[in-house]
Amino acid sequence: MKRIFVSMFLIFCMLTVFSEAFSAGGNIKGEAMYAIPGWDSELEDSRAGSALQGLLYFSYEPSEKIRARGEIGYSYKTGYAHPLGRYETTGLPPAVDQSLIPGADYRQELSIPQLWAQYAFGSGFITVGKLPLGWGSCWFLNPTDKSGAAAGLEALSDDTVAGVPGVRLEWLASEKMSLDAYAFFSDTAATGTVALEDGNPMNLPFGVKGTWFFEAAELSIGAAKEVRAGDGSYRRAYYLIGDTSVFLGDAVLNGEVSLRLPTDGAGTGWTDSPEAGELVSAGAGINYRVEAAQIDVLAEYYYFGTGGDPGEYDASLILTDGELLLGKHYALLRGSRDVGDSLKASATGLVNLLDGGGLGVLELEWAPVMDSVFTCMLLVPWGGEDSEFGGEADLIPGVLTWQVWDSVLFSCSYVLHF
Amino acid sequence: MKRFAQLVWILAVACTAAWAQETAREIIEKADAVRTTTSEIMTMKMDVYDRMDAATPDSSVVLESTGNSDGDSIIVFTYPRSVNGLTILSKDEGQWVYFPSTGRVRKVSGAAKSGSVQGVGGDFSYEDLGTGDWGEDYAFTLVETLESGWVLEGTPEKEDISYTKIRIMIAREDYLPRWIEYYRNGPQPVKKLLIHETKVWDGVAMPALMEMQNLEKKSRTVLTISDAKVNTPVDDGKFTAARFYR
Numbered sequence A: 001m002k003r004i005f006v007s008m009f010l011i012f013c014m015l016t017v018f019s020e021a022f023s024a025g026g027n028i029k030g031e032a033m034y035a036i037p038g039w040d041s042e043l044e045d046s047r048a049g050s051a052l053q054g055l056l057y058f059s060y061e062p063s064e065k066i067r068a069r070g071e072i073g074y075s076y077k078t079g080y081a082h083p084l085g086r087y088e089t090t091g092l093p094p095a096v097d098q099s100l101i102p103g104a105d106y107r108q109e110l111s112i113p114q115l116w117a118q119y120a121f122g123s124g125f126i127t128v129g130k131l132p133l134g135w136g137s138c139w140f141l142n143p144t145d146k147s148g149a150a151a152g153l154e155a156l157s158d159d160t161v162a163g164v165p166g167v168r169l170e171w172l173a174s175e176k177m178s179l180d181a182y183a184f185f186s187d188t189a190a191t192g193t194v195a196l197e198d199g200n201p202m203n204l205p206f207g208v209k210g211t212w213f214f215e216a217a218e219l220s221i222g223a224a225k226e227v228r229a230g231d232g233s234y235r236r237a238y239y240l241i242g243d244t245s246v247f248l249g250d251a252v253l254n255g256e257v258s259l260r261l262p263t264d265g266a267g268t269g270w271t272d273s274p275e276a277g278e279l280v281s282a283g284a285g286i287n288y289r290v291e292a293a294q295i296d297v298l299a300e301y302y303y304f305g306t307g308g309d310p311g312e313y314d315a316s317l318i319l320t321d322g323e324l325l326l327g328k329h330y331a332l333l334r335g336s337r338d339v340g341d342s343l344k345a346s347a348t349g350l351v352n353l354l355d356g357g358g359l360g361v362l363e364l365e366w367a368p369v370m371d372s373v374f375t376c377m378l379l380v381p382w383g384g385e386d387s388e389f390g391g392e393a394d395l396i397p398g399v400l401t402w403q404v405w406d407s408v409l410f411s412c413s414y415v416l417h418f
Numbered sequence B: 001m002k003r004f005a006q007l008v009w010i011l012a013v014a015c016t017a018a019w020a021q022e023t024a025r026e027i028i029e030k031a032d033a034v035r036t037t038t039s040e041i042m043t044m045k046m047d048v049y050d051r052m053d054a055a056t057p058d059s060s061v062v063l064e065s066t067g068n069s070d071g072d073s074i075i076v077f078t079y080p081r082s083v084n085g086l087t088i089l090s091k092d093e094g095q096w097v098y099f100p101s102t103g104r105v106r107k108v109s110g111a112a113k114s115g116s117v118q119g120v121g122g123d124f125s126y127e128d129l130g131t132g133d134w135g136e137d138y139a140f141t142l143v144e145t146l147e148s149g150w151v152l153e154g155t156p157e158k159e160d161i162s163y164t165k166i167r168i169m170i171a172r173e174d175y176l177p178r179w180i181e182y183y184r185n186g187p188q189p190v191k192k193l194l195i196h197e198t199k200v201w202d203g204v205a206m207p208a209l210m211e212m213q214n215l216e217k218k219s220r221t222v223l224t225i226s227d228a229k230v231n232t233p234v235d236d237g238k239f240t241a242a243r244f245y246r
Helices: A002-018 A083-090 A153-157 A316-320 B002-020 B024-035
Strands: A022-037 A047-063 A066-079 A108-111 A115-121 A124-131 A164-174 A177-184 A206-214 A217-230 A233-248 A251-260 A280-290 A295-304 A329-339 A343-352 A358-369 A372-382 A393-396 A400-402 A407-417 B039-049 B059-068 B073-079 B087-090 B095-099 B104-108 B138-145 B149-156 B165-171 B177-183 B189-201 B204-214 B219-230
Touching: A047 A083, A066 A083, A251 B104, A316 A393, B024 B138, B024 B149, B024 B165, B138 B165, B189 B219
Parallel strands: none
Antiparallel strands: A022 A047, A022 A407, A047 A066, A066 A108, A066 A115, A115 A124, A124 A164, A164 A177, A177 A206, A206 A217, A217 A233, A233 A251, A251 A280, A280 A295, A295 A329, A329 A343, A343 A358, A358 A372, A372 A407, A393 A400, B039 B059, B039 B219, B059 B073, B073 B087, B087 B095, B095 B104, B138 B149, B149 B165, B165 B177, B177 B189, B189 B204, B204 B219
């Protein structure tokens, strides 16, 4: 595997040198973090970790008809910065028996987040490869994006996202209307395990939507199928989706909604009298620049019909489905402001509206020279005993609980873009 | 007969003077005409100096800009590396930003016209880089005739113009500006644009090296156009949200 990465790296270095159609770049990030037990945490000790991450990318545009992009990622994480280290406190047996392969180094990882090629034909585009989807108009979470791409606080920075292997077809019917369809070659759980049944067309996610463009608004309506593998079975769900963006003066209003069809878990039949509220997920928000204070403001609200009520959160969804949030109603407020020419300060608050708990994130970025950024970040969870961000959630109901947000986290990082 | 000859001579001189003395309106119309293009594709570098006397730039931006006759533009950044590939579509209704790392197109709130271009424009605002006709935006009077050109003073005729007055020096040789002073509620200019160099691309003379001095902040920004294609066919479909960025 490493040989493949090295070969890819050398090939695109050579092509970059010899072809003007190529451009390449990347970044290196070093980060140190320190976690101290939260106010109601049962932990006694502080924990620390470090992470070294690198990303190389290339893009290739030999003509207006052809475009390609590839990314190679590398990470070396220790202690609290590594998921295997962080999840030690769950009480569960380690997810990976690290002694199984002698000499294996679980601290470092090579990955290919994106690798895709696009061909333009007439007024259409076909993209093949490991590609990001990016459906939905909200900034933080997108209930209409069923690609399974990771979201979270990282999404606000618009760093790279991991793509999903598949094919995507876009067709511009006119300047006022476009069609967008995809089929992925992998279920969206991204478990990494291989099964013959993965190739069954029944287990391939897909989506299609039409977007209409108006003078100061966009409206999309479509449908999507989501497939998640696990325990030898496949959960399939079908959704009707819609999203919109509206320019309102200097502000942009966003909204998106996903309605799950009332099918059974296998997606092969209907269920009886489902709770309508459980079928809906939605998000809505506004981004606006307050010129007088020079502050960029983002405010968003989310509703997840399948989310748990206070005291009944299912933390296993974090480990099995990569879920970030476990409740129903959330509000997000973020403000950021440039301070002088090289400093940027931002504050983000995410509140579970039913239990009152939340997360607060303060970030200070300092870019003393171009493409060189130091960042300090403080993440503070809060909430009561039954809250998502302050209490414990069921990992195995009645057997094991897990305080997911048990620490106040402080981290410092340095990123060099090249 | 002698009187008649004198009268003819006086009339001839007067007519010649009247012909030579172009009105402010005629000058600005010609200046607008030479600036008018159907399309512009330009590669440019923007060096931002935080201090007026700084020798080296504090930050730099390299971008390719494609504009059409409606004032719509697509800007692709190539430097700094942190925003390499970032692309902005600007139309009347707002702005769309394409992030190459996520493949996502975000709609962002329209910046105030007087604001710096996407935070990377240094001392240039959207208004300063605007492609609108001066003759439509301002009412001009001729305040000085020089050997090399004319100095015109304009007061805004539209409400959304943030300046209260501008003074432009138009060169006689090519009807391009050589300097522009921007005023905002005061006797002294708040900004001054200097055109240090002009070049001819595709038969059209254009500023190639410009310096915007922010006289309030005591900073300056130098804009260098390294390459340009003018009046070449540009697919107008590129400037629609439906096609951006595909």
